[in-house]
Amino acid sequence: MKVKFTKMHGAGNDYIYVNTLRYPIADPRRAAIEWSRPHTGIGSDGLVLIGASSVADFSMRIFNADGSEAMMCGNASRCIGKYLYERGLTDKTEIRLETLSGVKTLHLHVSPQRQVDAVTVDMGVPTLIRRVELGAGYPFGEGIALSMGNPHLVIFVDDAESVDLPGVGPLLEHHPLFPHRVNVEFAQVTGDAEIRMRVWERGSGITQACGTGACATAVAAAFTHRSPRRSAVRMDGGTLLIHWSEADGTVRMTGPAVSVFDGEISLPG
Numbered sequence: 001m002k003v004k005f006t007k008m009h010g011a012g013n014d015y016i017y018v019n020t021l022r023y024p025i026a027d028p029r030r031a032a033i034e035w036s037r038p039h040t041g042i043g044s045d046g047l048v049l050i051g052a053s054s055v056a057d058f059s060m061r062i063f064n065a066d067g068s069e070a071m072m073c074g075n076a077s078r079c080i081g082k083y084l085y086e087r088g089l090t091d092k093t094e095i096r097l098e099t100l101s102g103v104k105t106l107h108l109h110v111s112p113q114r115q116v117d118a119v120t121v122d123m124g125v126p127t128l129i130r131r132v133e134l135g136a137g138y139p140f141g142e143g144i145a146l147s148m149g150n151p152h153l154v155i156f157v158d159d160a161e162s163v164d165l166p167g168v169g170p171l172l173e174h175h176p177l178f179p180h181r182v183n184v185e186f187a188q189v190t191g192d193a194e195i196r197m198r199v200w201e202r203g204s205g206i207t208q209a210c211g212t213g214a215c216a217t218a219v220a221a222a223f224t225h226r227s228p229r230r231s232a233v234r235m236d237g238g239t240l241l242i243h244w245s246e247a248d249g250t251v252r253m254t255g256p257a258v259s260v261f262d263g264e265i266s267l268p269g
């Protein structure tokens with residue numbers, strides 16, 4: 001059976017999107033692994049399934065390139081907003097999306113031509129924010145750990161460009177403090193409300209951007225008084241605007257969503 005998919009990206013974090021209302025995927029882990037491969041598959045950071053929901057307007061499931069299922073994805077949630085609206089699956093500009101880390105609200109920024117140029121996502125309240133000592137044998141002394149629905153470790157550095165991501169990323173992803181592994185962000189405060197960040201994602205490795213990672217970075221910077229609660233996080237593939245609300249503790253993330261191409265592929269045989 002052929003499955004229609006759309007390749008989309010949010011700040012360069014690229015996923016394969018499948019509308020499972022039309023194309024159910026029986027083994028998404030395997031599809032994520034095979035389709036994400038750059039040379040023999042489509043090439044992506046993972047697979048995102050858009051589905052029905054009994055508690056929200058739609059649902060999202062996200063699988064990393066290694067087939068592991070994640071609880072939340074910031075960049076994919078923005079892309080789903082664009083996908084749903086521009087393909088006429090909804091005419092709402094506020095969409096409730098069920099995820100494994102709860103229901104998130106997407107606020108679409110729609111142009112007069114009815115294109116979704118950007119999306120703001122209510123990412124929820126960050127939890128479990130704490131300083132962690134990484135211990136002997138690790139190249140960095142401490143970090144800030146927190147959950148944005150999924151686990152993050154933010155490490156502040158003087159020069160984000162000089163971090164050896166392929167060398168230290170896997171080591172920290174598997175740090176014993178995080179039995180379910182962790183997404184790792186290396187952050188450098190570059191201005192009053194501006195942070196440069198490079199990411200090593202759990203299950204996908206180096207990606208051009210991570211939405212939950214940008215939120216985690218901005219929260220960690222505000223938590224440690226390095227930045228105000230509203231900041232811009234600049235990653236390899238683009239910049240996201242993050243606001244950790246003083247009023248309700250929610251993190252709001254704003255950024256782009258881009259469709260790259262549509263295609264058709266066979267289910268892994």
Ligand SMILES: N[C@@H](CCC[C@H](N)C(=O)O)C(=O)O
Pocket residue numbers: 013062064069070071072073074075076150151183201202203204207209210211212213
């Ligand atoms: N790229 C994502 C996060 C994807 C999931 C992550 N790798 C995990 O395993 O938690 C984002 O934009 O948030």
